[in-house]
Structures are given as C-alpha cells and as structure tokens.
Amino acid sequence: MGEFMGTMVLILLGNGVVAGVLLKRSKAEGAGWLTIATAWGIAVFAGVFTSTAWGSPDAHLNPAITVAAAIISGDTHKLVVYIPAQILGAMAGAVLVWVMYLPHWAPTDDADAKLGCFCTGPAIRKPLANVGAEIIGTFVLFLVISAITSKAIGGEHGVAIGLSPLLVGFLVWGIGMSLGGVTGYAINPARDFGPRLVHTLLPIAGKRNSDWGYAWVPIVGPIVGASLAAVMIRIFG
DSSP states (O other): OHHHHHHHHHHHHHHHHHHHHHSTTOTTTTOOHHHHHHHHHHHHHHHHHHHHHTTOTTOOOSHHHHHHHHHHHOOOTTHHHHHHHHHHHHHHHHHHHHHHTGGGTTTOOOHHHHHHTTSOOOSSOOHHHHHHHHHHHHHHHHHHHHHHTSHHHHGGGOSOTTHHHHHHHHHHHHHHHHHTTTTOOOOOHHHHHHHHHHHHHSOOTTOOOOOTTTTTHHHHHHHHHHHHHHHHHHHHO
C-alpha cells in the first residue's frame, strides 16, 4: 500500500504539472520546462513521504530502484510486491490527472501534447541515444540516492529523519534541469509504463496512439542504469 500510494501521489503531481503546462486553457499553460522540472522534484518528495507514512519505509516508487536495491542487498522478495504496486499506483495517478483536467482534453488539438501528459518521449528520436540518456540519468539517480543515505554523509545514523526525501526531490529536480531535455527523463519504468497504459485505455478526447514502439526505452534504460550503479557500489562501495 505504501508503494501504491506514494507512486500515485508522484504521478498525480508530476504528470499533473505536465498537463497544466501543455493543455489548452489551463492557467499554467506555457509555464515551461522550469515549472515542470521543479514540480517533478516536489512530486518525488511528496510521494516518498506518503509512501513512508502508508507503510513502506523503503519508498522506492520506482522499479529500477527496487531492482538496484535487490542487487545490493541480495534480497529479491520485494520485487514481486513493490513493482506491481508501483505500476498500479502510477496508473491510478494517471487516471486522476485525466479526471483533474477533464475539460481541457477536447480544446487541446495537439495529440502529442496529450500523450506527453501521460508518458515520456524523446526530443530527437534516436533509440540508442535515447536509451543511453535514460541509463545515464538513472545511474546518477541511484548513485546519488545511495550517497545521500550513506553513513559517509550522515554519520552512523545517516542524515536526519525526514531530510532524505527532500534531498532526493532536489536531486530529481537537478536531473530534470540538467539531463531531462533528451528524453523527458522517465528514470522510472512505472512512471512511464503505467500512465502509457492508461492513455491507451481511457477515452481521451482526440488522442493519438500511445507510441508503444518507444515504450521499451524508459523501461530498459532506467533498469540498466540503476543496476550498473548498484553493481559499482557493491564492487567499490
């Protein structure tokens, strides 16, 4: 339940800002990339706090993080619990975004913009370069999260309680501003796959296809990137 609720909040606030910026006649229309990246950072720490409060002290909200954590710990039993909950939470959050902006889908003529309110897409479609960007972004994500939560930073007990989620939110904000312009920085398979599936299923006015041909990039890239960081930490950390 913690992973479900946290990921739902993450997607509601994260995809919510994208919808606010892209959909016609929204008061936030045209607010731009800085608004999107900032709100995604806020969405992350809001989701982490929610996940923790609802019973998941790990608060992964991201299958790539769950896989990487399993590589470091050697404990794989959370994979079959956390990952389905994360995907379902992402789907629930995407449905709430659709409901929240219900009057704005029909006035928006740009079907690509509507798709972008649910899932990511590349600025320039070069699959190998796109998956490489997702690998690098998620490598940085897991590497720095591991640093934030390490005893080397916060001493024997780590950083102060409640500070880590805020710092991770700042990290995602920074990744969005620095590295996000290539692919829209999924860095999270659930964040992309769940809402993309919702886009396919919902009766969204004037929608296009859900670009399933690209969908492997934000799944494979993040898992590979986080796994590489985990392997490096196991070897050298």
